[in-house]
Amino acid sequence: MSIYDIVANILNLIQNKNYKTKDAISECFQIYNISKNDKDLIYKIVYTYLNHFAYIDYVLEVNLNLQEKNLSYFLLCSILILKRYLKKNITLKEYENILFQSYYNDSINRQVKQDFYNLISQEKLISNELSLNRRLSIYYNYPINLIRYIKRVFTPDVVKKLLMAKDQTKPYFAINTIKAKIQDYENDPRFVLIKNKNELLQDLAMIQLEQPIRASQMEDLKQGKIFPLDLSVAKVLDDIKYHPFDDVILMTATTGNITSYLKIFASKNVGKMTAVFLRDVDLSRSKSLYNRLGIDVESILLKDISHLEADVERQSKDVVFVNLDNSSIGMMKRRKEVLLNLDLSKLQEENLQNIYKTLDEGYNLVKDNGRLVYMTKSFFEFETKNVIKKLLEKYKDLTLIKEKLILPYEYDCDGIYYAIMKRNAK
Numbered sequence: 001m002s003i004y005d006i007v008a009n010i011l012n013l014i015q016n017k018n019y020k021t022k023d024a025i026s027e028c029f030q031i032y033n034i035s036k037n038d039k040d041l042i043y044k045i046v047y048t049y050l051n052h053f054a055y056i057d058y059v060l061e062v063n064l065n066l067q068e069k070n071l072s073y074f075l076l077c078s079i080l081i082l083k084r085y086l087k088k089n090i091t092l093k094e095y096e097n098i099l100f101q102s103y104y105n106d107s108i109n110r111q112v113k114q115d116f117y118n119l120i121s122q123e124k125l126i127s128n129e130l131s132l133n134r135r136l137s138i139y140y141n142y143p144i145n146l147i148r149y150i151k152r153v154f155t156p157d158v159v160k161k162l163l164m165a166k167d168q169t170k171p172y173f174a175i176n177t178i179k180a181k182i183q184d185y186e187n188d189p190r191f192v193l194i195k196n197k198n199e200l201l202q203d204l205a206m207i208q209l210e211q212p213i214r215a216s217q218m219e220d221l222k223q224g225k226i227f228p229l230d231l232s233v234a235k236v237l238d239d240i241k242y243h244p245f246d247d248v249i250l251m252t253a254t255t256g257n258i259t260s261y262l263k264i265f266a267s268k269n270v271g272k273m274t275a276v277f278l279r280d281v282d283l284s285r286s287k288s289l290y291n292r293l294g295i296d297v298e299s300i301l302l303k304d305i306s307h308l309e310a311d312v313e314r315q316s317k318d319v320v321f322v323n324l325d326n327s328s329i330g331m332m333k334r335r336k337e338v339l340l341n342l343d344l345s346k347l348q349e350e351n352l353q354n355i356y357k358t359l360d361e362g363y364n365l366v367k368d369n370g371r372l373v374y375m376t377k378s379f380f381e382f383e384t385k386n387v388i389k390k391l392l393e394k395y396k397d398l399t400l401i402k403e404k405l406i407l408p409y410e411y412d413c414d415g416i417y418y419a420i421m422k423r424n425a426k
Contacts, residue, residue, distance in 0.1 A: 003038055007045050014050070021050065021340045037214070043337040050340075143342045146329075153381065158407065165409030168334040171215075172413065173226040174234065174261050175205050176293050177268075180225035194231065204265060206234050208412075224292040229257045231413035232330070232406050236375050237261055239402065240420060246271040246318040251305065251362055253277050256286025256297075258323060263295045274298045276308065305361050314364050321373045322362040326351050330377030330415030333408045348382045355387055363395055368425035372398065375418040379405055384417035397424045 006028055013024035025046065029039065142163065150159050173191075175182055182205045185193050191207035207226065220226045237258070248266060253259050253275040263273040275297055277283040283301050290297055300311050327347050328338045359374060366372050374391075376383055385403065392398055401420045408415040 003042055003045070006032055006034070007042055010042070010046055011050075021046070022337075025337070025340075040335065043335065043340070047336040047340055142332075143339055145344055146332075146339070146342055149344060149380070153379075161409045162407060165333055168408070168412055168414070170209050170412065172206055172208050172229060172231045172234070173221070174229040174257075174264075175207060176225055176227060176260075176264060177204060178264060178294055179223065180220070184225075204261070206231055222292075224294060227257060227260055227289060227293060228255075229261055231411055232377070232416040233258060233375075233414075234261070235406065235411070236373070236416060236418045239404075239418070240319060240371065240373060242269065242271075243318065244269050244271070247274075247316065248272065248319045248321070249274040249276065249312065249317045249365060250321045250323060251276045251308075251358060252323055253286060253299075254279075254282045254323075254325070256282075256289040258321070259286065259297050260289060260293055260295060262321075263290075263297050264293075267295070272298070274300065274312070276300045276302060276305070276312075278302055278305065305358050308361050309364070312365055315367050315370075317365045318367055318370045319373065320362045320365050320370070321375065322358050324351075324355060324358060324374075324376050326355065326376045326378050326383045327380055328377050330379060330406075330408060330417075332415075334414060344380070344382075347380070351383060352387075355383065356390070359387070359391055363391075363398070363423070366423045368423060370423050371401070372421045372423060373418060374421075375416060377414050377416050379407060379415050379417060385419075388419045388421075392421070395423075397426060398422070399424055 010024045010028050013019040013027065014021055019027070025043070034042070147163075150162055154162065172194075175185060182193070182195070185191055185205075185207050188207075190209065190211045190213065192210055194206040194208065206229065208231070215221055215228075218226075242265070246266070246269065248262055248271060250259050250262065250273075254277075256275070259273065259275040265271070266273040275286070277286070277299060278301075280301065283299055286297075286299070300308070302308060302311075327342075328335070329342075331338055355376075359372075362372055362374075374388060378384055384405065388400065388403060392400060398421045401422050403417070403419040405417045406413075406415055
């Protein structure tokens with residue numbers, strides 16, 4: 001079954017059977033065998049279509065007596081095709097061809113957005129009924145509640161950079177120095193080499209893919225010479241003050257990429273690395289990566305993070321990383337699915353309890369004079385600095401060494417927040 005047929009099924013569940021977007025996508029992903037690249041593309045197409053559908057509905061509602069000849073060609077096509085599509089007289093592929101020609105063609109995509117913006121800027125068409133936030137939401141293809149949030153929290157200059165930043169299209173990789181050398185990639189035309197500033201991590205380096213090559217075609221990846229790791233995460237890991245023989249633990253590991261980076265460093269630094277997993281699928285996927293890289297990581301699988309005491313002694317770790325997905329809004333330039341059904345109040349209600357619970361467990365594992373590191377790919381204050389403020393109020397022996405927010409436009413990588421704390425000896 002083609003990507004377009006799968007998208008058609010998803011949209012049918014959403015529009016005709018009242019499914020929530022995430023539920024519709026999840027159900028189709030369970031039914032069909034879909035690659036990761038195809039999943040990413042499906043997320044992007046579904047999200048874009050839903051935004052366009054919502055806008056078309058709005059224009060029709062506001063301009064019921066408006067003659068179609070006054071609308072732009074793009075909007076005309078959208079209305080006509082949407083009407084026919086809902087009657088099942090047109091395929092999604094035809095819709096794609098007419099409206100976008102090529103989803104990844106930036107010039108066409110920009111023109112489409114410009115058409116939208118020009119249309120809603122015409123006072124005779126929609127008058128002043130459309131708010132500035134709604135215009136920004138349509139123009140930049142972001143949910144309106146996200147627009148409201150960043151305008152409230154950030155300066156106008158930062159808001160502009162956040163909204164206008166290009167999607168991240170060039171992935172990053174870490175070099176596995178157990179199987180390869182940094183020098184192997186210094187003059188490789190496929191990549192740009194990014195060396196570490198941390199003196200203890202001079203033997204490790206990152207590379208960014210410059211050429212349009214699929215991961216399945218990269219022999220370096222298959223052979224375990226390199227592995228995926230976003231630059232934002234590498235910047236966090238490089239900012240820690242490590243010592244020889246450090247005993248490190250990563251709580252709530254998922255892909256195994258962060259663990260692998262830390263393990264390669266620990267091997268060179270005569271240290272120890274442990275990873276805590278909460279899902280079988282994450283552990284299985286990570287073990288596959290470890291085998292490919294030629295590393296051995298002590299792994300713990302738990303159903304609940306509060307059961308960790310049975311496996312790890314209290315105050316036994318030099319560095320404790322608490323890495324939580326939370327909203328993952330920092331990945332908005334790379335993974336459009338984080339924008340689907342974005343409900344800030346619901347996120348706050350669902351995520352905060354888990355964040356504090358995991359940080360409490362992390363605090364219990366840190367030695368005196370050890371470091372507790374909290375990191376999350378988010379710029380929402382309720383998931384970042386507000387969390388750390390409450391944590392420091394609760395544990396008086398914690399001292400904040402550094403906190404930093406990297407926004408998605410700064411290094412052509414994911415946005416991430418991190419806080420490094422030291423547990424003082426009593």
